[in-house]
Structure formats: structure tokens, C-alpha cells
Amino acid sequence: MSTKEKILDAALTLFSENGYDGTSVEQIANKVGIRAPSLYKHYAGKEEILNALIDSAQAHYEEMFGSEMNIGRVPESGEEFIRAEMGRIAFTIRDPVIRKTRMLLVQEQFRSERIAEVTTMHQLTGIQRMYAKLLEEMMKKGLVGEDDPALLATELTAPAVLLIAKADRQPQSLKEIEESIERHLRHFCAVYMKK
């Protein structure tokens, strides 16, 4: 990993834990193993590091939810759907980079319009576009009753997004939270899926 990448990595960790204003350039440099002034050989300033992290978050999400989005295998049954989603969610909750990116965005969302937009994409538009697509496929297969896929995507994702945010705040209740998410998914299937 290049120093430039190490800096991003350290900054993501520190920003997610203590916020942008709560993190000093020196702390970042320490974590990388260099002195603060050396950091300026790689980035013009502290703000540029934040911008690079937001760029990376945006790129990551555009890749994930972009035009040629990857919905993966369309499930054949409710049980398969639940299993697949719980796997995806367990990963999303635990993956350090995704988790830190979430925490960074939520804390810095009011710092600029740009960050606000990326946060919205992250919490709402992005995921919903993806799940609307998946639900549309499931409707075509006759697994889910015909309905507005975008609306159903909101109903499906919103509780999960909020519970994942809770898990970031209170990781000690992770197990309980995952159970809540599963209960929600089962309820969703019971309501919208044909038997």
C-alpha cells in the first residue's frame, strides 16, 4: 500500500471515529508512521484528504449502483431472498471500510452540498435504485405481486438502513439488531410475496 493510500486509510479511520474537525493532521500522520509535514507531499491539505475520501465513497457507490448495476442472482423463493439479504447486510455492517465510510458521511453530511448528496445516495437513492431493479425482476418472475418497485424498495430498505445506522452507534447490540432486520425481512416477504 502506497503512502498516499495509507494516508486515506488512516484518515478514514480517524475521521469516522472522531470526525473531521476532531482529527488533526498530526494524528493522521502518526497513524501512517510519518511526520505531519510529510503528508503535504501527498495532499495539498487536510480538506483535500476529505475530498479524496468522498470521491472514493462516491466512486464506490456509483460502481455498485450505477447504470450496469449488479443485482446478482434473482432469488427463487422468500427463504432464498432472506438468506441472500441477511448475508449482504451482515457484510455491509461488518466490512470496516464500508462501515467507516457510513460513519464519516453521516457525521460530515452538513459540511458541503456534495457530501449531503453522497449521503443521500448512500442512504436512499442508491440502495433503492438497486432494490427497485431486483424487485422488478422478482415481479417479472411472479414472485412478488405487481406494484411500484421504487415504492416497495423504500419499504424494504428504510428499516434496514436505520437499523444498520444503529449498529454503527451501538455495536454491542449487533446481534439483536440483526434479528430485528431478519424479522423485518420476513414480514416483508409475508406481506408482498406470493406463496
Added chain:
Amino acid sequence: MSTKEKILDAALTLFSENGYDGTSVEQIANKVGIRAPSLYKHYAGKEEILNALIDSAQAHYEEMFGSEMNIGRVPESGEEFIRAEMGRIAFTIRDPVIRKTRMLLVQEQFRSERIAEVTTMHQLTGIQRMYAKLLEEMMKKGLVGEDDPALLATELTAPAVLLIAKADRQPQSLKEIEESIERHLRHFCAVYMKK
């Protein structure tokens, strides 16, 4: 309004806009119309101001969702339910103190366990407890089919909470967001309410 209250008011505005670490004691004092050192006649330090704001947020929510909670009138029809909820939401989105409190909590949620808990209460437990109660009453009246009120409360509130958070970030799309919330409420009624 006493100086002590003016300080809290100014701090809430500034913290919600620029975050705790992004706000200086001098800025708060300026907004109040005093000099920074005078502020210490009222609060022992910057952190104590934050604590007082969190206390106030917690008290406000405990009053709202506490043991003797106020669900208000139980609606008689879906249309009445939607109208009442849209009114409540329009108020919650626009009321300056509630809005700033939300913005403060979301930005500072990782600063302490205490703030994390209040944030969760704010976004999840509190509202859900209240709506579970309301839905239970509606079930008793036969307006909503028998189901787990807590689970249904999650389904009802989560999309609204996320959309309100979006409105805080992007107030220019407020109108569109309120339409989305209404669409969600109508969908909720269509799915769970008896005709």
C-alpha cells in the same frame, strides 16, 4: 429569555450547522451578544453546554414518548390518519428547535455513549414506541388488521425518519420529500388498513 437560555439557543444553532468541534466558544458568545469569557459565568465549559443540550433533547423526548405518552386522537379512517400524520411530519420537519436537535444528534452521535443512546431513542425506539401504541389502538378499533404493533411501527416510521433526515440535508427538495412521505403513508394504509 435569560442569558443561560440564550447561550443554549445560540449553541444549538451553531452546533447543528457546524458541528461541536466546528464551533468556537467565541462564536457562541458573539451570537448571544457577550464576550467569550463571560460565558463561563453560566457554564463551566464548552462541553457542559453540549451536555445541557443533550439533557434537553432527552427530556423533550422522554416527555413526548414517556410512560404517559400522548398519542392524541385515534383516527377513524385512513384518510384521517394520513392527514394527521402529514401535519405532525410537516411540523417536525420545520420546527427549528426539533430540526436543529436532530442535526446535532446525528453529527455528534459517536462522541459519547450517551449521545448514541439519545440518537437511537430519537430515530428508532422513541417514535416506534409511540406508534406501536397508536397502531395497537387502531387494531382494537378494527381499523388495522391484528399484527405485532412494534413491527408495524418500524415499517411505518422508518421511511419517514429517513426522508426527514434527507430534508435536513437538502431542504431545497422539501416538497418532493413530503410527497414521498405521503406516498409511503398511503401505501401503508393500503396494505395494512381494512377498507
Added chain:
DNA sequence: GTGCAAAGCTAATGTTTATTAGCCATGATC
């Protein structure tokens, strides 16, 4: 009206912070 507490002020302090200047080592290029 004297005493006193509350709440304002200025000045100062000590620390932290982001950033710049300028020097040195290293390792690739010609």
C-alpha cells in the same frame, strides 16, 4: 446607602493546529 452577589469586561496564557520553508536521503534515469 452599604454590602454583596451576579454577570459583564479586558488581558493574558498556554496549547493546539494547519501549513510553510528549507534541508537531506534515496533511488531511478540518462
Added chain:
DNA sequence: GATCATGGCTAATAAACATTAGCTTTGCAC
């Protein structure tokens, strides 16, 4: 082997910040 860019370092700077010390004013109690 000279050149030179890259990336590290130390030292320094200038600003911002939270907080303290200590003085003054104000207004109420008696």
C-alpha cells in the same frame, strides 16, 4: 557517476482556541 524528482525530516510561523485571572458594573437586600 551526475541529475533530479520523490518523499522524508526539523524548525518555524501564525492563527485559533478554551480557559483563567482579575477588574468593574449593576441591581437587589437590608
